[in-house]
Amino acid sequence: MATLLLVEHDNHQLNAVTYNAVSAACELGNEVTLLVAGENCHGVAQQASHIAGVTNVLLADASAFKHQLAEPVAALIHALRQDYSHLLAVASTNGKNILPRVAALADVAQISDVIAILGPKSFKRPIYAGSAIATIESLDPLVIMTLRASSFPAASVSQSAAPITAVYGEDYQPISRFVDEQRVQSDRPQLATARVVVSGGRALGSRENFALIEQLADKLHGAVGASRAAVDAGMVANDLQVGQTGKIVAPELYIAVGISGAIQHLSGMSNAKVIVAINSDEEAPIFKIADYSLVGDLFEIVPQLVAKL
Amino acid sequence: MKVLVPVKRVVDHNVKINVKNDGSQVDLSNAKMALNPFCEIAVEEAIRLKERGIASEIVVVTIGEEIAQEQLRSALAMGADRALLIAAPSSLEPLNLAKLLTKVVEREQPSLILMGKQSIDGDNNQTGQMLAALCGYSQGTFAAELQIENGQATVTREIDGGLQTLSLTLPAVITTDLRLNQPRYTSLPNLMKAKKKPLSIIPAEEFAVELRPHTTLLKVESPPVREAGIRLNNVDELLNKLKNEAKVI
Numbered sequence: 001m002a003t004l005l006l007v008e009h010d011n012h013q014l015n016a017v018t019y020n021a022v023s024a025a026c027e028l029g030n031e032v033t034l035l036v037a038g039e040n041c042h043g044v045a046q047q048a049s050h051i052a053g054v055t056n057v058l059l060a061d062a063s064a065f066k067h068q069l070a071e072p073v074a075a076l077i078h079a080l081r082q083d084y085s086h087l088l089a090v091a092s093t094n095g096k097n098i099l100p101r102v103a104a105l106a107d108v109a110q111i112s113d114v115i116a117i118l119g120p121k122s123f124k125r126p127i128y129a130g131s132a133i134a135t136i137e138s139l140d141p142l143v144i145m146t147l148r149a150s151s152f153p154a155a156s157v158s159q160s161a162a163p164i165t166a167v168y169g170e171d172y173q174p175i176s177r178f179v180d181e182q183r184v185q186s187d188r189p190q191l192a193t194a195r196v197v198v199s200g201g202r203a204l205g206s207r208e209n210f211a212l213i214e215q216l217a218d219k220l221h222g223a224v225g226a227s228r229a230a231v232d233a234g235m236v237a238n239d240l241q242v243g244q245t246g247k248i249v250a251p252e253l254y255i256a257v258g259i260s261g262a263i264q265h266l267s268g269m270s271n272a273k274v275i276v277a278i279n280s281d282e283e284a285p286i287f288k289i290a291d292y293s294l295v296g297d298l299f300e301i302v303p304q305l306v307a308k309l
Numbered sequence: 310m311k312v313l314v315p316v317k318r319v320v321d322h323n324v325k326i327n328v329k330n331d332g333s334q335v336d337l338s339n340a341k342m343a344l345n346p347f348c349e350i351a352v353e354e355a356i357r358l359k360e361r362g363i364a365s366e367i368v369v370v371t372i373g374e375e376i377a378q379e380q381l382r383s384a385l386a387m388g389a390d391r392a393l394l395i396a397a398p399s400s401l402e403p404l405n406l407a408k409l410l411t412k413v414v415e416r417e418q419p420s421l422i423l424m425g426k427q428s429i430d431g432d433n434n435q436t437g438q439m440l441a442a443l444c445g446y447s448q449g450t451f452a453a454e455l456q457i458e459n460g461q462a463t464v465t466r467e468i469d470g471g472l473q474t475l476s477l478t479l480p481a482v483i484t485t486d487l488r489l490n491q492p493r494y495t496s497l498p499n500l501m502k503a504k505k506k507p508l509s510i511i512p513a514e515e516f517a518v519e520l521r522p523h524t525t526l527l528k529v530e531s532p533p534v535r536e537a538g539i540r541l542n543n544v545d546e547l548l549n550k551l552k553n554e555a556k557v558i
Contacts, residue, residue, distance in 0.1 A: 010470075070438065070441075070448055070450070071448070092469050093451060093469045094468070096434050096438075097438065098438075100435035100436075101438045101441065103404065103439065104404060104438070104440075109524050110403070110433070110435050110439075112435060113432065127430065128320070128335060129326075131325075131335070131532070132530065133529070135528040135529075135530075136525070136527065137524060137525045137527055140524075175445075175446070175447040175477065175478045176447035178473070178474075180473070181472070181473045182471045196558075232488065238453065238467045238488060239467070239468070239469055244432065245426075245486070247469075253555070263325075270532075273555075274555045274557050275538075276547065276551070287537060289535040289537065290537065290538055291538035291539075292541055292551070293538065293539070294544070295540065304544040305547070305548070309548070309558070
């Protein structure tokens, strides 16, 4: 019994969600090996080797893995699979892109978005946008699953380092090619792991007005999120969407501003420790789950909050 | 160029989901059913490719019970040309769906497979990626933009942290995200016309695929209920609560 976990990174930095995924991996009770696939990403492998609970780090450093395209990375994991009973990734866009491909190659199921590990083969996962929680048992000899990072605590940093071993993919005839990437640059904390998240919805009305959300987030050293309506209206970039098909967050404090609270949004944030809702519509569903509610005009309330913090 | 669009019949996204008392499943009795929203986006994108003269034929396929003909007719009414229903239990897992779809791909030989990134019932987000793997095709998941030119698909994907553009060799599997397009409304004349479009029903057994179960569903439960908290009158009260009661700022 051994577990292989695919590391989230951008070739320079280990993504903090990896720490959460490692503590989930440790719950399985197996030795935990991390796989860093990328190009010129030795620094990431070193960071990964210092996560408490990690026994080994495999480093696949090659130009084929630079952009972590699904085809070569899935082939790599598939080639490594025989040493493991469990193959894991974070349920990020990267994990969701790569791991089902591995599962199909290995002729086993993937269990998506695991939120609790009950045993080596049984897991809980949300279905119907979180309206129900399913308990699933795997019947396969190899368990492949993606983990919802916000459901697990972050593993700590270890002084000692796990050994790093180089691995190589097989020769691969590319059928997909990286063209371009537009990364949203931000100094704010990452949405998925931030302690505080301030999200804005349709009621903000415009990209300019959305700056209010950013000001409040900055005062609280928090991340900025948005409802689907705000993203669809072009107020903010798609990667800020919180909800069923966007980011799932579970911060200490979630402030929902001008968000009515559609089920698909609630499924992305209802595990926050404290929820504050600010909305002019006192019937808004968001108030049914908020710990603290303020009914009123966000354009009056938010500037006051910013001024008084 | 032929485009294959696998689609799924799911509960309508406005239906409030309740769990059965015995904890065996969600209760969908009498629930309104619909074409999965992400599948609708895939059908719309295929039609736009046809309107631009890139696609020549759009074949929609679903795997499920015969009642799923309703959703195939919806796709035909939007503008798909032909429909296939692979008759099988509606509860098949993504890997088994992907295996059956692989057989459909072998038979139909499409240049492009366009499908939703996930269905809003199981929320698995797997079938497209699995189909691509089984066919040995490239994949462009979570598409926000799509261009087809000279046997290549250029797809802009919604990823954590922004957007990524890939160039894929066709045939390829593209899965759709929310912002790829806004699906059209179906007009009454098109609904009538859709009734005359070809729809064939093929028993899944005909493909001779071994459909082994890979997981067992042990239990379905409602998520923990979050109680509504308190209404506050002003910003000062809120800040006081956050500092002294919740202690989060």
